[in-house]
Amino acid sequence: xxxxxxxxxxxxxxxxxxxxxxxxxxxxxxxxxxxxxxxxxxxxxxxxxxxxxxxxxxxxxxxxxxxxxxxxxxxxxxxxxxxxxxxxxxxxxxxxxxxxxxxxxxxxxxxxxxxxxxxxxxxxxxxxxxxxxxxxxxxxxxxxxxxxxxxxxxxxxxxxxxxxxxxxxxxxxxxxxxxxxxxxxxxxxxxxxxxxxxxxxxxxxxxxxxxxxxxxxxxxxxxxxxxxxxxxxxxxxxxxxxxxxxxxxxxxxxxxxxxxxxxxxxxxxxxxxxxxxxxxxxxxxxxxxxxxxxxxxxxxxxxxxxxxxxxxxxxxxxxxxxxxxxxxxxxxxxxxxxxxxxxxxxxxxxxxxxxxxxxxxxxxxxxxxxxxxxxxxxxxxxxxxxxxxxxxxxxxxxxxxxxxxxxxx
Amino acid sequence: xxxxxxxxxxxxxxxxxxxxxxxxxxxxxxxxxxxxxxxxxxxxxxxxxxxxxxxxxxxxxxxxxxxxxxxxxxxxxxxxxxxxxxxxxxxxxxxxxxxxxxxxxxxxxxxxxxxxxxxxxxxxxxxxxxxxxxxxxxxxxxxxxxxxxxxxxxxxxxxxxxxxxxxxxxxxxxxxxxxxxxxxxxxxxxxxxxxxxxxxxxxxxxxxxxxxxxxxxxxxxxxxxxx
Numbered sequence: 210x211x212x213x214x215x216x217x218x219x220x221x222x223x224x225x226x227x228x229x230x231x232x233x234x235x236x237x238x239x240x241x242x243x244x245x246x247x248x249x250x251x252x253x254x255x256x257x258x259x260x261x262x263x264x265x266x267x268x269x270x271x272x273x274x275x276x277x278x279x280x281x282x283x284x285x286x287x288x289x290x291x292x293x294x295x296x297x298x299x300x301x302x303x304x305x306x307x308x309x310x311x312x313x314x315x316x317x318x319x320x321x322x323x324x325x326x327x328x329x330x331x332x333x334x335x336x337x338x339x340x341x342x343x344x345x346x347x348x349x350x351x352x353x354x355x356x357x358x359x360x361x362x363x364x365x366x367x368x369x370x371x372x373x374x375x376x377x378x379x380x381x382x383x384x385x386x387x388x389x390x391x392x393x394x395x396x397x398x399x400x401x402x403x404x405x406x407x408x409x410x411x412x413x414x415x416x417x418x419x420x421x422x423x424x425x426x427x428x429x430x431x432x433x434x435x436x437x438x439x440x441x442x443x444x445x446x447x448x449x450x451x452x453x454x455x456x457x458x459x460x461x462x463x464x465x466x467x468x469x470x471x472x473x474x475x476x477x478x479x480x481x482x483x484x485x486x487x488x489x490x491x492x493x494x495x496x497x498x499x500x501x502x503x504x505x506x507x508x509x510x511x512x513x514x515x516x517x518x519x520x521x522x523x524x525x526x527x528x529x530x531x532x533x534x535x536x537x538x539x540x541x542x543x544x545x546x547x548x549x550x551x552x553x554x555x556x557x558x559x560x561x562x563x564x565x566x567x568x569x570x571x572x573x574x575x576x577x578x579x580x581x582x583x584x585x586x587x588x589x590x591x592x593x594x595x596x597x598x599x600x601x602x603x604x605x606x607x608x609x610x611x612x613x614x615x616x617x618x
Numbered sequence: 619x620x621x622x623x624x625x626x627x628x629x630x631x632x633x634x635x636x637x638x639x640x641x642x643x644x645x646x647x648x649x650x651x652x653x654x655x656x657x658x659x660x661x662x663x664x665x666x667x668x669x670x671x672x673x674x675x676x677x678x679x680x681x682x683x684x685x686x687x688x689x690x691x692x693x694x695x696x697x698x699x700x701x702x703x704x705x706x707x708x709x710x711x712x713x714x715x716x717x718x719x720x721x722x723x724x725x726x727x728x729x730x731x732x733x734x735x736x737x738x739x740x741x742x743x744x745x746x747x748x749x750x751x752x753x754x755x756x757x758x759x760x761x762x763x764x765x766x767x768x769x770x771x772x773x774x775x776x777x778x779x780x781x782x783x784x785x786x787x788x789x790x791x792x793x794x795x796x797x798x799x800x801x802x803x804x805x806x807x808x809x810x811x812x813x814x815x816x817x818x819x820x821x822x823x824x825x826x827x828x829x830x831x832x833x834x835x836x837x838x839x840x841x842x843x844x845x
Contacts, residue, residue: 218721523705528694528766529690529693607686
């Protein structure tokens with residue numbers, strides 16, 4: 210099938226009509242350039258959103274309590290609602306199949322010291338599941354486990370910056386730090402993509418904190434992630450049901466907005482993912498629109514080329530060119546122009562994204578770029594586009610009657 | 619042989635029963651005023667057009683109901699064309715123009731180049747092989763066109779006013795060459811409206827209004843004497 214002479218014919222024809230080929234290629238190159246840049250920018254926006262939510266699992270639900278604002282079931286307004294271990298167990302057991310990870314949180318703040326260094330740090334007493342909810346990455350050692358919980362061990366996991374502050378250049382793992390007068394063993398050091406504040410935290414087993422600070426079973430907050438297989442609507446339904454059941458449990462009026470507060474990250478995630486889908490769709494429409502305009506442009510120019518070359522095609526036919534060879538010449542020329550021009554557009558587009566990408570970060574566009582899959586897809590589309598653009602003109606060319614083409618005019 | 623063309627709603631009967639037999643080795647001039655049907659006849663013989671009725675037999679082979687593909691193969695194998703306006707491809711060199719019918723015959727590049735150069739040599743233009751048509755004179759262009767027509771070694775050479783665009787001296791030059799080809803045994807059919815050119819053929823067929831008016835053998839006037 211590969212016919213070197215056919216290619217020679219085509220390259221000669223393109224070469225002899227450089228301006229014409231350049232012009233027809235320009236539309237396609239421009240279309241692909243626009244498409245690449247738009248797509249890259251959309252990807253950049255998506256990256257920005259993804260990063261904004263990378264801190265926490267985006268299927269999280271937070272439960273907090275406060276004072277009641279309404280009297281209900283004979284109870285007065287202004288009553289403090291306190292979440293306890295049993296409430297966590299209740300949620301865990303009652304929504305067994307809907308909850309993925311669940312943890313309590315107790316917030317404390319301590320003066321922490323190691324040898325001569327000391328500083329003030331926020332502390333969170335948590336369950337082992339907290340690691341997955343907060344996307345905490347262990348750098349050294351380990352996270353809090355069930356054993357720590359059962360034995361109320363005096364152990365802590367500290368953030369990277371805590372280690373840096375207190376231990377200077379030495380390693381914290383295995384050392385003891387002083388938290389408000391009590392010695393705790395550092396069993397792990399973690400990092401977090403959520404930023405510096407997240408890395409200035411200290412985690413401790415929830416049972417230890419409850420035992421040491423008040424000897425109660427109080428928790429400040431319950432965090433959970435819902436089963437990721439649930440879609441947004443199911444997730445929202447779940448948090449609504451959860452709110453209702455908890456309000457019932459604490460005898461809180463249904464319209465009381467402060468006593469039990471349930472915040473579902475799905476609400477924000479849904480809006481953003483819808484926006485992203487919308488954005489991608491718009492860009493695809495614009496991109497394909499431009500591409501189609503490009504194809505029509507090439508097709509137009511190919512029709513013009515066929516018209517201009519009518520005589521030549523007539524001569525070729527008189528000399529014994531089969532219709533097939535005429536179709537191949539026009540079609541392959543069209544595909545070649547489209548593919549090369551498109552590829553040039555793609556390369557320029559990628560180049561532009563690479564060049565200006567870093568300076569776009571302040572406009573919420575992070576790492577704009579196109580994937581390899583898109584590049585391959587675009588190349589294939591271009592070849593098909595070239596074939597579509599060339600098909601009608603080629604068919605027209607093959608139908609040229611030599612007698613008409615060779616008429617002396 | 620009959621042929622009509624549709625012109626709007628009416629139809630124009632161009633060939634009204636032509637019966638012509640050309641033997642191998644003949645050199646025939648077809649003459650007639652414009653509209654007499656001479657070009658139509660040549661196009662049908664050249665398989666560029668088809669007759670409405672009647673039959674066309676070329677070297678014992680009936681030419682009928684040809685597909686485009688088959689017509690292309692036959693044209694390539696059996697016929698060589700020479701046109702009034704030369705019809706060279708302007709972005710190809712003389713050599714490439716001559717090699718084109720050989721390309722459509724499926725010959726290898728090297729073989730094509732050799733054969734094309736040989737035929738260019740026959741029209742004494744070997745030195746001009748790498749030149750583009752625009753760098754050649756009218757006479758040279760027509761000689762390239764003749765070399766191209768000969769390249770595929772056709773049975774029949776068809777010339778449509780081969781000297782129509784040339785001055786008298788060059789015309790005789792070309793005619794001398796065509797006569798030489800005929801001497802070598804090629805069958806030649808040409809359309810012309812110039813008496814002197816027609817008289818350089820061996821037979822003159824005069825058409826008027828789509829019928830043969832006169833068909834006579836003539837004493838060939840050799841063109842060399844004018845050169």
